[in-house]
Amino acid sequence: MMQTLLEFWKRWKTGVVQSLLQYHGREDHATVRVLLLACIGTVAMPLYYVVWQHFFPQEYESLPLRLVGIVLCAVGLFARQFSRRMLDLYLLVTLSYIFPFFFTYMFLMNHASGVWSESLLIGLIVLFHFDTGVALKAYLIGTSLAVAAAALIGDTAALTSRLVLQQLPIHWFTIAVLAAAKISRQVLAQEKLAGLGAGLATVAHELRTPLTSVDANVRGLLRMCSEGTGPLPADRVGTIDALARIQFEVRHMNHMIDLFLLSATAVRRSLRPIETVSMEAVVEAVLKRYPFVNASQQKLVALEVRRNFSFAGQSELSVVILLNLLRNALKAIQRAGKGRVRIVVDGGHVPPRLLFIDTGCGIPAQQKPLIFHRFYSYPPHNGAGIGLALCQEIMDAWSATIACVSRESAYAIFILEFPLQPSLAK
Incomplete structure (x- = not known):
């Protein structure tokens, strides 16, 4: 019997892991986190109202605050329709309200009871599993509002009570440990x-x-x-x-x-900029260096120099970026069985930019937010998935940006924009 249960557990666990991996492969990572937060919050908010109100009654409970939390979480169920800016704003507002504000306010209004002390600690652990910068903003905003609200409505003496203040070192130590763990994971990834x-x-x-x-x-x-x-x-x-x-x-x-x-x-x-690089020169070097299959493939690539410009970077890393983009563009043309590549050096634009345009197979809208993620490749099993992630990492180190505009079965345009350097422009 025990052996059968263990086998069932292993099969179920494997199925869940595979489903989550496939799900994460289809969705943007931030969208996945918002959806999970929304699903859990929509269920947990009303569930724990019933638990703390009827089964294990607490000193203070608030249905209106719970309803606001439920509405916020329910809105997050439509995260797939959010723009990137809306997603970031929603995440900051919802995190600020649920974890620091709601949990801290209930902790204070219940006079630092054991239930809400532990609940607040768990809430902070969940909060700091999100991006550290967003979590810190949410923590400061939510905690400040909770303290202000408790001071206006509740007993101000409770804010400086021993039961409340003794929790602060525990919370700050927890935040520090979580931040250190994130740094360790980043070092391990590197x-x-x-x-x-x-x-x-x-x-x-x-x-x-x-x-x-x-x-x-x-x-x-x-x-x-x-x-x-x-x-x-x-x-x-x-x-x-x-x-x-x-x-x-x-x-x-x-x-x-x-x-x-x-x-x-x-x-x-090291990715930091150490030299001044001419964009026209590096593009021409890449076109000479690239291993085209034949002369016909080479003729598919055209260079248009509207106005040259220079930027702070590294020549070899610039070659890495452009070789990756050219390789991906030619693969897209090969998959589509049609198309051309046009490279535009546009130093007259503000800021100076390089356009990498191919009219191959394009990128589906649902895949586009994922293409700069490390170890993600499209189509699946098409390379190691480090090329575009590395390009973005290099561009970030140069205070430059790389973005993609695409339509499936039509085109893909990679836009590389560099900090304006008037004294270096040619």
Whole structure:
């Protein structure tokens, strides 16, 4: 019997984990958190009103405050329809009201009872699982309003009572531990990326040796086949063509290894700007460096320089960004079976910008918020999912921005905007 229950538990747990992973893959991470908060709050607010009002009555309870919380949580059930700005505003307002304000106000009005002391502590733990900056704002706003409301309505002496004040060190210590845990997770993520980069570099270097051997053997065979005078037999012509294709593929693979090594190096190096980079020069360098499959593919890419500009960054990291964007654009064209790529250097725009436009397969609206997430790739299993995330990380380090405008089956436009530097513009 026990074995059967354990097997059922394992199957159920695996199913839940897989469902959550698939769900997170379809939705923006912030939207997922808002939806979870809304679902839990919509159920918990009325449920615990019944519990604390009828089963374990507390000194103070407020149905109107509960109703406001229920309404706020119910609004969050429509988070998929929110714009990014509306989502951020909703999250700040709802977090400020539910966790710091409501829980702190009930804690004070119940004179720091055991039930509300523990409830407030749990609320703070949940709050600081959200973005630390948003959580701190919500904590300060909500706690201040709760103290002000309790002072106006309740007993002001309770605010400075020993029972209330002794909770503050516990709360602040909890907040500090949660913040430290978040930093540790971020460090661990960076270590994983560094390990991924090191592994990628090792694999790339290991591939060099067999490719060099193949290239040398192909060159030898080509010399042997080309020896002699007069017209070549048809079978020898076919052999020479096949060897030439092999030689081309070897060169293509060597170029791709260069791209992998650049990405691996970027993962492990400092991203801060250290030099002034000419946008036109770096774009031209990328177009010369990129391993196009053939001349036809190369002709699909056009460069338009409206006005050159310079920016504070790093040349090698700029190459990494543009190589990733060009690679993704050409893949989109290949998947769609149509389209072209246009790269526009627009230093006359304020702020200066680079437009990377492809008329390939485009990006579905529901996938667009996710494309800059680390380890997310579209279509699924199409690469490691670190290219665009790395691009955004580099751009952030340069106080620049990267955004995407797209329509499925029509186009994708990546807009890279850089801080205005009048003295450096050309």
